[in-house]
Amino acid sequence: MSLFPAYGGGRTPAASSAKKTTKPGEEEPATGANWKKNESYIKKHVDIATKEPESDSSSSSDHSEEEADKRKEDEVTKTKKLPPGKPLEFDATDGFYVDKLGNSSYRHITTLKKPARPRYKSRMKRLSDREYNSHGFSRAHSKFSRKRSRYVREKLVDEPGEDEVSRLQEQLTRTKVLVQQDPEVLDHWLQLHRLLNLNLDKANRLAVAEQQIYNLETALEHHPSNQQILRLYTHVANATYQASEVARRFEKMLKRNPFQYTLWSNLIMVTQGDMACCNVSAVLRIYEYSMRRMHVGHNDEITRRFIMKETDEIMLKLFHNCLLFLRQSGHTNWMFALIRLSMELNFPYLTFECLGARAAREQPLIGFEEVVLRSGMPMPEIWARVEQLRQSYCFLPLKDRRASSTDVFKDKMNDERYFGSDKLVPYVHALKSLNNRLHLVLVVVQLMKLPLIRSACLADKLNPCIEDFGESEAIEMLFAAMVDRHSYAVASLQYEFDAAMINLAREMSVTPSYMPHLVGHKLYAATVSKMLLKCAEIFNGDEPKRRLLLILYLRFQKLLIILHKSMGKLTKKYFKNKRTRIRKLINLTDNRNVVGFYTEQALCEIEAKNYRMAFSIMGRIVTKKSEESSHISCVDTMHLYLVCAELHIHKGRQAEAIGILVSLCLGKHVPINQKTVHSKKQVLEGLRNAEVMVRAELNALDTQPAEMTLEEYFLPNKLLILLRAICLIEVLNNRRRKEARKWLNDLQNDQFGPEAVKDSERKRFIREQIMEIQMLHLRLSFLVFGQVEFYTGFKMIKLDELLEKGLEEFPRNMVFLQMWSSLKTIMWYRQRSRLIRTKAGVASLVHLVVAVHHRFGIVDDNDKFSKEATRMAVCNRLISMIETFLPTNVDRLEVEEEHYRILRRNSIYWRLYMMCLSKTNASFKRSKDVLVMAMDECPWDKSLLMEGARVLPVELASLQDLMTEKEIRVFAMPEEVDVLRGL
Structure with missing residues (x-):
């Protein structure tokens, strides 16, 4: 029969019997001539009066056809009747073949072997069957359910009876x-x-x-x-309620209780986080009112009954949030102007000229702009690059309107970079207590993207309540574990992870920044360095605080060396200049006798792989101190000995390390560059002496105040130095001894137990550091001997279990996050679920991303032909993780929902999402939907809109209009760039 029954003469018997037969004597027309004509739609006229009677031959043919139809009906009755279902769209009169029954021969392929043979599963065996649930007994679905059971171990809660x-x-x-x-x-x-x-x-x-x-x-x-x-x-x-109603209720409550930071932060976020209400001026008006209210303080009897000792603490938090908002909205000029005014207001004897713009520093900007304007790139790309260049160089405010770095559009640029007193005074007030001056300095330094928070206790003291307010969008803040390394004895285990972290920071960093791959990084790095030195001059009469600021300066120089080395930009000239500046600083009269400065100088040499110079520096200091006294009495000198011993362990010289550690425990000086052999008796004597000193420090701990000062978080602690030295000696000398491990476990359970540290900030910090020492003990055992004796006290424990316990108690500890993310021996679902449950905000998300890159980095090294596939796999995994937190995920857990409340206000989360979508060549509609969702959560963030312009160049005009509407700082107007390109 014909494939197309409507065309041609091929007909089924049933169809041909219903049509008019040919007359005798007439020849049947050829079907080939009429194949182009569809006679199905032609109405034929039949004249009943002139119709001739049918012949006998036709009656006999009809009789034979009736018998054939009866036989077919008998055969149909013998077959099994189909169950009633949905009506079919065809019947038996159709002139084409319908496959009503499945042919099993089509399900087997004899030419392929079994592993390569595709499996064909029948979902609807008959067309009359009802709809089939594909997830009913699917093996893939059961596998998915088993995977979900790893994350969700609780049973579904039934409705109460x-x-x-x-x-x-x-x-x-x-x-x-x-x-x-x-x-x-x-x-x-x-x-x-x-x-x-x-x-x-x-x-x-x-x-x-x-x-x-x-x-x-x-x-x-x-x-x-x-x-x-x-x-x-x-x-x-x-x-x-809606945002306006919520704001009205918060304002009503703040009139009765104006000293609640939670209410102020939520009132600000209601306006700042709403797409319709968000506006730079509107948000700053709330900051102005709140800070003025904190400055006035208790002015009536109603507010005096609230429990609030002083308002400086709340005002510092609001000041931090205000500067963070200005930086995220692109108003870096305004931010640095407020910083300068606040510093000069609280420290009137100093002038912070380092925070003022100078035309000579911004001269390279003109040359870079000319290169971009003449490049011939598309207009959106030219505007984005010019905007990034000006943001890198023009971040400092002008002192007067006449100073300028370029002659083009001079008046316009000067007006936007100059700030009078009316724009600055409402947001800056003098502190009421002099004890909070260091807190103000650390807030300012932190807002300049200096990573200084490594401890969870310090994070709770400086940046509390991350669930109420958005965190910092600066990816550089996650370098704290590199600036202040936990231990150099196991530093080799972290180098790969550091490289993965730096590679992620290269993609996520925003100008202005000191990242070496960005244009203008030298100007910003110089500004931060000068600011740290200027802040050190504030505390000339307070030696611990002055040393703290100078140590932060030296650590910042060390971070710059690490970044340049990781990106292949550490030249001999650059490092020579760094070394010269550090030496000039240490050679000053006030700094010459501070041992901690020499330790940081030696660590800078270590990061540059100059081990000989580092040991030479430490050797000279030890020799000088041994000439003054034969006993080690200074805590900084003890820290120097400990660092030197860890460096020897890092280089594989265990005998030298044991000698230095035993001398540290005995309190006697010893040459650190010479191999000193100690007998077992001397080692035991050193351990006993160290235990005596530790018990003395524990007894003295009860006499110290429960609250720690800020400088104590950064300076060496004698108790922690001795505990670390005891553990290192035990690992290197006799790894089967369990006294030190049992001692640490007893301290964690008794004197520094969970109940004992609730009301003591000092004990809680020591508990956190003791947990770091326990992890160092286990990791060093694996590094030195290739195995770990998982014994701590009375039970067996593994490193991953100890890390999980640490992250549960101290979720914002950078060392714990880095260690957990760098583990490769645990299953991925455990590593992922732990980081999701860790309430560390964007830090846990970034470490989760770095863990993915760190795991796939092994594949890149071994398989050179699958880099593109590996990159796509990484992006797909990241997209899956990011979408886990979204409200569109119907299987979202309660922990993920709580985590999303913090992540949704941070642009790093959304920028990372859009970046992964662009790498996987996702559709523009999907990227646009993500951008709209991101703008609804963070409408004030400029880096988010710039990322949207990069991913979706078609929406550039709309995004520029949105920046103008929200009063986000734009350094290069599109019309200005168009004019400059035509010059």
Whole structure:
């Protein structure tokens, strides 16, 4: 029969019997001549009156056809009847073949072997079958369910029955009575909020939320400064009402209690994080009012009853958030102008000229702009590069309107870079207490992208409440573990991870920055260095604080050496200039006798691979100190001995390291460049002497205040130095000894246990550092002997279990995050789930990304022909991880939802998402949807909009209009660039 029955004469018997037969004597027309004509749509006229009677031959043919039809009906009745289903779109009168039954021969391929043979699964065996659930018994779906069980180990909570509901309703009634009788009990209010959230009456969610808000407002009248109730109130209000209504409620509460940082930060974020309300002027008005209110302080009897000793702490937090907002919105000129005014206001005896713009420093900008303008690139690319160049060079404010770095559009540029007193004074106020001056300096230094927070305790002291406010968008802040290395004994295990971190920072860094691959990095690095030296002059009368600022300066120089070395830009000339500047600084009269400065100088030489020079520096200091006294009495000298011993371990010289450590424990000087052999008796004597000193330090710890000063976080600690020395001796000398490990475990459980450190900031910090020493002990055992004896106290424990415990208690510790991300011996799902559960904000996300690159880095080295496939695999895995936190993920866990509340306000999260989409050649629609979602969460962030312009050049005009609408700083107007290109 014909493939196309409507064309031609090929017909089935049933179809031909229904049509008119040919007359006798006429020849049947050839089918080939009429194949182009479709006769199905031609209506033929039949004249009934002139129709001739049918012949006998036709009757006989009809009789034979009826018998054939009966036989077919008998055969159909013998077959199994199909179950009733959906009606078919065809019947038996169709003139083409319909495959109603599956042919099993099509499911087997005899020419292929079994491993290469594709498997064909029938989802609908018959067309009349009902819809089939493909996930019912699918092996892939069962495998997916098994993987999900790794993350979700809790069973689904069934809906409560009638008895349970009645019991909970009775409990709710009793709780309401208890709240009225004893409103001063906090637990009653929290239990009432939890029971109302269950919605036992199945009421409208809006009604339930309003009832919760009413009860929380009543609770705040009795507990006005309780942070737990304040967080519950802000969370319910943000989820219930629109931004304007939430802001009105927060303003009403702030009139009654103006000294709550939680309310101020949420009020600011309601305006700053809303796409419709976000505007630089509107946000700054709230900052102006809040900081003026903090400066005025308690001015009436109503506000005096709130528990608040001083307002400097809140004002410093608000000042930090204000400068962070200006930096993220591109107003770096405004930010540095506020920094300069605040420093000169609180330290009137100094002038910070290093924060002022100079035309001579910005001269290279003109040459770079001319190269870009004459490059012939598309206009969007030219504008983006000119904008980045000006942002790199023109970040400092002008002192007057006449100073300028270029003659083109001179007045316009000067007006935007000059700030009068009316733009600065409302946001800057003098501190009320002189004890907070160092806090102000560290806030300023941190906002200049200097990574100085390595400890979780220090992070809680300087940058608390990350869930209320967006974190820093500076990727450079994650270099803290490289600036202040945990231990040089195991530094070789971190070099690969450091390289992966730096490679990620190259893609995510934003100008102005000191990253060596960016244009203008020298100007910004020089500004930060001069600022640190200027801040050191503030504390000329306070030696610990002055030393702290100079140590930060030396560590910043060390970071620059590490970055230049990692990017292949560490030249002899560059390092020689660094070495000369460091030597000039140390040779000053006030710095000549500070041992800690020489230690940092030696570490700079170590990072540049000049081991001989480093040991020479430390040897000269030890020789000089041994001439002054035969005993080690200075904590800085003890730290120098410890660093020297770790460097010997790093170089594989264990005997020299043991000799230096034993001398440290005995408190006697020894030449560090010579091999000193100690007997077992001397080693045991050194350990006993160290234990005596440790017990003395533990006894003295009870007499010290519970709160630590900021400088104590950065300076060496004698107790921690001795504990680390004891552990290193035990690993190198006799790894089967378990006294030190048992001792550390006892300290962690008793004197520095979880309950003992709750009310003591000092003990909590020491507990964190002791946990770092335990991890160093295990890692060094693996590095030296190739195996680890997982014994600490009375139970077996592995490094990954110890790290999980550390991340649970100290989630923002950079050493723990780096160690966990660099592990390659654990399964990926464990590594991923732990970082997701770690409440460290964007730090945990970035370490998760670096862990992916770190794992796939092995594939790149061994397989040179699959780099592109590996890169795509990395991007796809990153996209999958990023989408895990999104609200569009129906399988999102509660932990991931809480993590998203922090990540959604950080541009690093969204920029990383768009960057991975662009690398995988995703559709423009998908990238645009992500950009719209990102702008809805971070409408003030300039780096996010610039990334959107790079990924979606078509939307550049709309993004530029959005920058103008939100008052985001634009250094190069499109019209200006167009005119400059035509010159």
